Amino acid sequence: MAQEKTENHKKLYIKTWGCQMNVYDSNRMADILSGLGYKPVEAPDDADMIILNTCHIREKATDKVFSELGRLRKHKDAKEEQGKKMLMAVAGCVAQAEGDFIMERAPYVDMVFGPQTYHELPEMVLKAAGEDRIINTEFPSISKFDHLPEQHTIEGASAFLSIQEGCDKFCTFCVVPYTRGAEYSRSATEIVEEAKRLVDQGALEITLLGQNVNAFHGTGPDGKTWSLADLIYAVSEIEGLERIRYTTSHPRDMGDDLIAVHGEVMKLMPFLHLPVQSGSDKILKAMNRKHKAELYRDVVARLRKARPDLAFSSDYIIGFPGETEEDFEDTMQLARDIGYASCYSFKYSARPGTPAANMQNLVLDHIASERLSRFQALINEQQLAFNKQCEGLELDILFEKKGKKDGQISGRSPYFQSVHVQGNERLIGTIQKVRISEGFENSLTGELVLEDGKVLNRA
Ligand code: 5AD
Ligand code: SF4
Secondary structure, X not given: OHHHHHHHOEEEEEEEOOOHHHHHHHHHHHHHHHOOOEEEOOOOOOOOEEEEEEOOOOOOHHXXXXXXXXXHHHHHXXXXXXXXXXXXXXXXXXXXXXXXXXXXXXXXXXXXXXXXXXXXXXXXXHHHHOOOOEEEOOOOOOOHHHOOOOOOOOOOOEEEEEOEEOOOOOOOOOOHHHHOOOOEEOOHHHXXXXXXXXXXXXXXXXXXXXXXXXXXXXXXXXXXXXXXXXHHHHHHOOOOOOEEEXXXXXXXXXXXXXXXXXXXXXXXXXXXXXXXXXXXXXHHHHOOOOOOHHHHXXXXXXXXXXXXXXXXXXXXXXXXXXXXXHHHHHHHHHHHHHXXXXXXXXXXXXXXXXXXXXXXXXXXXXXXXXXHHHHHHHHHHHHHHHHHOOOOOEEEEEEEXXXXXXXXXXXXXXXXXEEEEEOOHHHOOOEEEEEEEEEOOOOEEEEEEOOOOOEXXXX
16 A cells, blocks of 8 residues: 555655755755655655755865766666656756756756755746756745745754855855855744744754854844844743754854853753864955954853853865965964864865955965875864763763664764664664763764663663
């Protein structure tokens, strides 16, 4: 019976690259397309529609999209040989930035549409199911959020909720202001309602998402403009919700009220991703970050005062044009001073259309690579030290999935570390106490603990 039921549905395969925002968007596309009878499937073969939800932030993003399209095309050809149609679509930030080029170079692609147009999907799909090819990279005046259906697609007990999109900061290396458009906040009223629905569907953790999430300023039920701090207070009152996170923040938008929330709302997890990009004021200026290293140090210190166990992660770009050895040493010093629980670092690479792409004073590739490995060695040391420090502690772990090893389950600590233990799969989707036995560079192992202190299982 169940089999018959799936066969009546059209099969939708979505491949998602990039940030959590894209994961959220893919789920919302699945929601809206369920209205047209589409159901998500795990594999592309025999799908009725394939969507590549793309990310433009990394190097060679467009090349990756074309090679994936090339691979997927054979499924479309096979389907066509059976006299059936498969719609192929490219969504996300590469679609926004390179829409015309994709349409021209890949004539078998039926639809190309940008991140602000997902609410128009049913209409676009109906047109493309005829013979039209669709390109839609508009920034419509009506927000997609007002026109997307309620969220149904939640995976596990940890859910994402987009609250803000776009960015007005224009860092000189970054494509986001061009691909995601101007900064826009959803209404706080709607967000709180969506958060309640997610909790009703089983979410124990909600991550509030936005490219510049702490610039959030949405209208609340009282008609006033709410800050992210106001929103976190309101969401924390939802019964059944255990954990709140938010990402990604800009140091300049860490308001006093938001800093205070970290000391007041215990559901807000003690881990913050706060990108800084460089420790050199000269480079920060060239990046148009609109803050100095000192401001970052100060914000981190004030946050630690509010919540002493707050752990930090960040993003750094190494080898930005004009970076000297001295600038790089300032970056190393900033990372040493902060002491990260984890940290992403990237070698600078030019994104077409961004101001930095025209800069002349490039750092030689081998120098940038060598600096990046020095930086990453420091970060690896810090990650290991942070994880080692957790040995012997009892931490609450939200289990999310099966582990790689037999009988293992994996989850996240409050500090966002991956934790693996031996345990029953039934514990996936629950929060359990775990005594940490060993800290590694990228993960922890431990043992489940019963409330009375008896150890359940060994990792
Ligand atoms: N080169 C290297 N890294 C970049 N990022 C964004 N644009 C570039 C670029 N042109 C990094 C930044 C950002 C993260 C998501 O990706 O560190 O915070
Ligand atoms: Fe890009 Fe973030 Fe800078 Fe906005 S603040 S331009 S999203 S790096």
